[in-house]
Amino acid sequence: MKYVYYYISLLVLLCSATCRAQDTSLLMVHFGTTYDATRQKTIDAINQKVREAFPQYDFAEAYTSRIVMKRLAERGIKKQSAQEMMLKLRGEGYRKLIVQPSFIIDGKEMDMLRRDVERVRPFFDEIRIGTPLLYTVEDAEHVCDILVKRHAADAKKREHVVFVGHGTEGPATALYSQLDYMLEAQGHGNYHVATIEGYPTYETMLAKLKAQKAKKVTLVPLLFVAGDHASNDIAVEWKEALEKEGLTVGTAIEGLGEVPEIQDLYIEKVKK
Numbered sequence: 103m104k105y106v107y108y109y110i111s112l113l114v115l116l117c118s119a120t121c122r123a124q125d126t127s128l129l130m131v132h133f134g135t136t137y138d139a140t141r142q143k144t145i146d147a148i149n150q151k152v153r154e155a156f157p158q159y160d161f162a163e164a165y166t167s168r169i170v171m172k173r174l175a176e177r178g179i180k181k182q183s184a185q186e187m188m189l190k191l192r193g194e195g196y197r198k199l200i201v202q203p204s205f206i207i208d209g210k211e212m213d214m215l216r217r218d219v220e221r222v223r224p225f226f227d228e229i230r231i232g233t234p235l236l237y238t239v240e241d242a243e244h245v246c247d248i249l250v251k252r253h254a255a256d257a258k259k260r261e262h263v264v265f266v267g268h269g270t271e272g273p274a275t276a277l278y279s280q281l282d283y284m285l286e287a288q289g290h291g292n293y294h295v296a297t298i299e300g301y302p303t304y305e306t307m308l309a310k311l312k313a314q315k316a317k318k319v320t321l322v323p324l325l326f327v328a329g330d331h332a333s334n335d336i337a338v339e340w341k342e343a344l345e346k347e348g349l350t351v352g353t354a355i356e357g358l359g360e361v362p363e364i365q366d367l368y369i370e371k372v373k374k
Contacts, residue, residue, distance in 0.1 A: 125227075126198040127160045127191045128152065128372065131184050131215055133205065134165035135329040136173045144327045144359025148204060148368060155369050159200065162187055166211050185218040192225045202232035202372045204326050204359060207277045209270040232371040235326075235364070236277045246284050248363045250293060253322055253354060257292040260317040264307055265293070266336050267324035269300020278302060278324075292316070295324065298335050308347065318350045328357040 130152055132145050145163075153161050164187040165171050171181045182190065188199060201219065205211050212234060219229055236242055255261040267278050275297065282295035282302055292314065296307035311319065321340055323332040337353050344351045358364045 124158065124160070125196055126200065127162055127196040128156055128200045128202070129184070129187060129191070130161070130163045131201060131203045131205075132163065132165055133211055133326070134167045134170035134174075134181060135327040136170055137327065137329040137333070140327045140329055140332075140357050140360075144357040145204070148359055148365050151365050151369065152202070152372060156372065160196070162191060164188075166214060183218075184215055185221060188218065188222045188229075189225070192222065197227040199226060199229045200232070200372065201229060202368065203234055204368060205234040206267065206324065206326060206358070207236050207270065207274045208234050209272055209274040232368075232374070235358070235367060236281070239280075241367070242277070242280055242284055244367055245364070246281060246288060246290075248361065248367075249322070250285070250288075250290055252361065252363075253293075253320060255292050255320065260292075260315060262292045262294065262311060262314070262316045262319045263322060264311075264319055265295045265322050265324040266340065267295065267297045267300070268331060269297030271300070275300035281324075298331060304340065304343070308344070311344075311349065312347075316349060318352070319344055320352045320354055322354045323357060326357050326359045328355050328360075332357070 130149055135141050135145065149161070149163055164184040165181040166184060168183070171183065174181055184201075188201075191199065201215070203212060203215055216231065219231060223229055233241075236245060249265060253263045255263045265281070269275055269278065278295050278297050278300060279302060285291075285293040285295065294302075294307050294310055296302045296304055321336050321344075323336055325332060332355050337355055341351045341353060
């Protein structure tokens with residue numbers, strides 16, 4: 103009798119891995135954040151929206167920042183890396199993956215994600231990877247339209263808005279210059295883009311503000327989550343530096359992941 107029980111248990115385990123209703127999982131990959139409030143408004147929000155938009159797929163998430171994962175683990179919050187999660191999903195019987203990152207540009211995080219995918223690809227029948235927020239010219243146009251509508255500034259009153267991105271050392275930093283150029287080309291000369299660790303720099307942005315005799319500036323994070331960079335670099339260091347230049351400076355601290363229209367752009371990328 104005990105052997106019958108053993109074989110039944112074995113069949114149940116095998117079915118849990120191979121006999122599921124469908125064999126595709128949708129994996130959202132985020133850089134991550136240690137800030138709980140912004141995580142709920144951005145990462146958790148886009149995760150829920152993806153679940154609702156694609157109920158036909160089982161959902162999973164992963165982080166790429168090992169520093170973030172380590173700090174969260176110290177607080178008892180377990181997040182898995184993209185490679186760990188993909189192997190876990192394969193162990194659960196999934197043979198196809200749809201991987202969608204919430205990254206802004208095609209920079210270092212995308213490079214690492216692609217490497218992780220290539221390492222596990224032999225174990226899957228198919229893996230498809232979506233593109234980051236800013237990938238095509240059309241992507242940039244959509245993002246510009248959304249941001250200008252969300253953050254009003256009267257050029258006649260010499261009000262300006264500066265969108266502050268993280269930046270990168272690689273060629274993908276050119277996407278920030280593309281956004282900056284596109285805003286001006288669309289007639290929004292009082293809207294600018296700058297980066298903390300790339301180009302355009304704080305100095306190039308400041309030169310534009312001075313040339314246009316700006317009076318009031320609003321700093322807005324061009325980041326998926328409004329975490330450490332938004333709370334410290336933007337809301338404190340950049341704000342204080344601009345105030346020393348004689349400008350009236352305000353902030354609109356929110357992550358791009360909080361914006362419903364931006365969330366919808368990611369949903370469209372999953373569909374593609």
